[in-house]
Amino acid sequence: MxxxxxxxxxxxxxxxxxxxxxxxxxxxxxxxxxxxxxxxxxxxxxxxxxxxxMGGAKARILVIDDDEFVRSIFKETLVDEGHTVITAASSAEGIEYVEQGNIDMVFLDLKMPDMEGAEVLKHIRATVPELPVTIITGYPDSEMMARALQYGPIGVMQKPFDSTAIVTAVNSLLFAAQARGSPV
The missing domain is CATH 1.10.10 (Arc Repressor Mutant, subunit A)
Incomplete structure (x- = not known):
């Protein structure tokens, strides 16, 4: 059933x-x-x-996470779905990719060693305010998350997660963009 x-x-x-x-x-x-x-x-x-x-809608997705395993599961899962995936192992590297442009959505680890995810989100909002960002975290009820929420609406993906959750999150963001008439 x-x-x-x-x-x-x-x-x-x-x-x-x-x-x-x-x-x-x-x-x-x-x-x-x-x-x-x-x-x-x-x-x-x-x-x-x-x-x-979402058959024809493919996205350029940036994954900012210091954990190599998390970056690789996102990349393997989403490349198999036909998306372009860019990974960044540090907050600074992720910010550089956002500033270069041509990113459709971001998955951002909340707890990064070089710069807290909320601070990265602040930079993203200053650069591309409408860029969809999903926070990936094991700390959804933390003070860090409260700080991130100050910078506008975000999605939240709680660790641990699997490839199905990743695909669902991306497809939901793509569907929402289509419904708003935004290009992907």
Whole structure:
């Protein structure tokens, strides 16, 4: 039996707010089933729907993390999906890539040895304010995270995670960009 998600669970899975999900339901743009008076979403069907929607959209993704394993799992996973992945082992290197431009989204480790992730996010927002940034962290409730939130909306990806979570996060960001009419 397929795993069925509620509206709230789907919102967390796709990183969408409930209003967006209800709008997609109203417009008939998202696969769902109604059980009683509640909407349910089969996870496998949602994954297929995202892949179909994102079929032609490929992104240039920057991963800033001092952990070589994290950088390699992002690179292997996303290159297999057809994306271009640039990795940076230090905050300074990541900032340089952002300043060079032509990045569609950033995955940023919160705890970096050379510069805290919140400070890197501040530089990113000053350079490209609309660039989607997802913080990858094992410390989602930390003071560092509170500082990062001062610099505007961000996605959060809690460690540990797997390749499915990476693909879902990227596809959600791409879908949101498409919905806003932003080029990827």
């Amino acid at each position: 397929p795993q069925l998600m509620t509206v709230e669970e789907l919102g967390q899975y796709l990183r969408f707010n409930k209003r967006t999900i209800y709008r997609l339901l109203k417009e008939g743009r998202i696969p769902a089933i109604k059980i009683g008076n509640k909407w349910r979403f089969p996870q496998g069907v949602i994954d297929d729907w995202l892949r179909d929607k």
